[in-house]
Amino acid sequence: MIELKNASFSYGAGSTVRDLSFTIDAGEFVAILGANGAGKTTTVKLIDGLLKPTSGSVLINGKDTAVTRVSERARQVGFLFQNPDQQICRNTVREEIAFGLTAVRGDLGEDGIRARTDEMLREFGFTGEEEPFSLSRGQRQLVALASVLAVQPEVIILDEPTTGLDYLECAHIMDMISRMNREQQMTVIMVCHDMEVVLDYARRALIISGGQLIADGPVEQVFRDEALLARSSILPPQIIGLSLRLGAGFEQVTTAEEAAEAVLRLRTGKEAAE
Amino acid sequence: MRDLFQYVPGNSLIHRLNPVTKIFLTVVICVAAFITDRIPYLLFLLCVDLGIGFAAGVPRKALGILKGLLRIAVFLFVLQALVVRRGTPVFWIFTDTGLVTASKVVLRLIVVCMPLAMVLAVTRISDLANALVQVLHLPYKYAFTLTTAIRFIPQFLEEMGGIMEAQTARGVEFDTKNAFRKLGLMLPLCAPLLISSVRRSEATAVAAEVRGFRLRTRASGYKQYPFAPADLAVLLFSVLLIAGAVLI
Structure with missing residues (x-):
């Protein structure tokens, strides 16, 4: 379970997000919506512990992210960045998938890491010998997703995962995440500007405007509140x-x-x- | 660090100087720092650097640059003082000659680097490129290359920050206190940074080509960069700086 208790964060002058308080239960599929600069990415970075709240707290399974070790947090929370090129750093897809496992799943041992890597390669349809940077944008996003999912996090955060993808690539990635959400009760938190994708996959929507949470409810209900959407620069x-x-x-x-x-x-x- | 090379808008006398004059003054300060062998004169040049920052209305920027350089300077000072073994020992294994040499090296580093960063803080990159082409007759492609390289520095720093953040999210512990381990963790990140740099350079080259990059000549710029009396005063001041370095 993820709990934000009056969490605020500021990059410098003025607050970026203010007094955020909400709870996300295990197995939920939540979309975080809002205009550009509203504070969505800051919110998910607070949840992942990449940013520490300037006031308030963020708890994952009751433990404050401010005091959790990076490797422990990465084991619990996976983060798929908008730009896969920031994430990919190895020469082959196999090495790339094994990289995250080596960093946080030392408990699996060498054989376990190899077995888990093979499993992810099969699941995502890679041979393992492909050079990640020679692949298409959608394929690189899949490599990044595979390396995040390989460590079997309890929570996955997707920061605009469908940007730059064509319809089929987008559907492939989202179907895979949705399946893991249903079958493995993996909590999914998604920042997304594509409202069609949000309606198709998410069950709960949080709207952030000016760094504050202004709406929280089932996706269909939120999308039917025209005044709220207009205030948040969102088109249903x-x-x-x-x-x-x-x-x-x-x-x-x-x-x-x-x-x-x-x-x-x-x-x-x-x-x-x- | 990210905004170290960014232009700070202003209308000070330094801002209004011809970009070529600012480059000339920068070069003169660098040359003077290497000509002189006296610590007081190097300190005077450091005061000139800071004075320029204050006169340009960007004291925080000047002090920020100085603070950044001091971190490198401390490391360099210790290294230099340890390496030079001549002279009389004054403290532990440090000698008087070693300390003096280290002080000069460090002061030169600061005096030389500060105006290089300051000139970018008080001159628009486009003005710098245009003035180099118009006044110094530098071929546009070289001016463009130079200014694009400078413009890319903050973007690369931002990119590196993003890559490190992405790797932290995967469990890579960059906050380790072991410098060698940290270096080892950072080395693999050069690959994505290099890839993104090449992609960015390619995109910039294509964007420049489609806008008639090769057609651009000295006559293409509409903005003129005449020399004003203030420029002449700065040129005179530059001559005095060199003379001081030689004579004092």
């Missing part, structure tokens, strides 16, 4: 926008299939009335 996903415009009979619509069903229901009802 197209299907939610459409259902809001159509009004009565479309309130529960969140997917194209549900929209089609609602339209058909309406048409059938109208035909029956005639």
Whole structure:
């Protein structure tokens, strides 16, 4: 469980995030939304312990991140950065996946690390001999994800994971994360500007504006609050926008299939009335 | 460190000087520091460096640069004092000649580096490039290369910070107190930094090409860089600095 208790952080003059207080339970899939500069990345860096709060505290499983060792924290929380090139530092995909394991999973031993690396290579469809920097952007993001997931963190933080990816690459990465969230109860915290992705995968949304938490609730509910979204410079996903415009009979619509069903229901009802 | 090479806007006399004059003064201070062999004169040159910073209205920047250089200076001082074995021992294995030599080396380092960083704080990079092309007739591609290299320094520092942060998130303990271990941890990070640098340079080259980089000549810049009376005064001051270094 992750707990933020009045956590604030400032890079210099003025606060970047102020008095953040919320809890994320194990197995949740949470999206952190907001305009550029709202404090989303700062919030997730506070959760990962990369930044220490200037006041308040951040606890992971009851332990303050300010006093947790880097290796221990990396074992608990994985962080997938927006730019995979910042993360990749080895010459082959195999070495890259093994790098994180060597740093934080010494308990596995040499054979265990090799076995776990092979498992991740199979799962992500790599031979292991590929040079990471010669791969496409999407493939590099997959390598970065594989090396993060290899250590089997309890929590994974995704900082704009779909930026620069095409539809198929994005779906591949998100489906894989979603599967691990469902099957292994891995907590997922995602910063994302793609509201379609948020609607498809996340179950809870937190909105940050001006460094403060201004909304926290189920994704569908948050996306239906037009005034709140306008205040946060967020445009709802197209299907939610459409259902809001159509009004009565479309309130529960969140997917194209549900929209089609609602339209058909309406048409059938109208035909029956005639 | 990240904003060390960044321009600080201002309208001081130093800001308004011709960029070529500022470069000339910088070179003169460097030359004077190497000509003189006297510690008091090196201290005077250090005061000139700081005086320029205060006159330009960027005292915090000047002191920041000095503070950054002092860290390197301490290491260099100890190393130099240990290496020079001539003279009379004054403390432990340090000799009087060693201490004097180390002081001169350290003072030269500070005196030379400070104006180099200061000139970038009080001159826009674009003005520096244009003035080098217009006044000194330097081919534009060399001026562009020089200024782009300077412009990239803070970006590379930021990039390195991002890479180190990403590796910290993976469990790499950069906060270790063992300097050799820290160096060992940082070495593998050169690969991603090099890759991103090459990619960035390639993108910059393409962006410059598509905007007619090769067509640019001395006549392409519309902004003129005339010499004012203040520039002449600085040139005179520069001559005095050199004369002082030779004569004192």
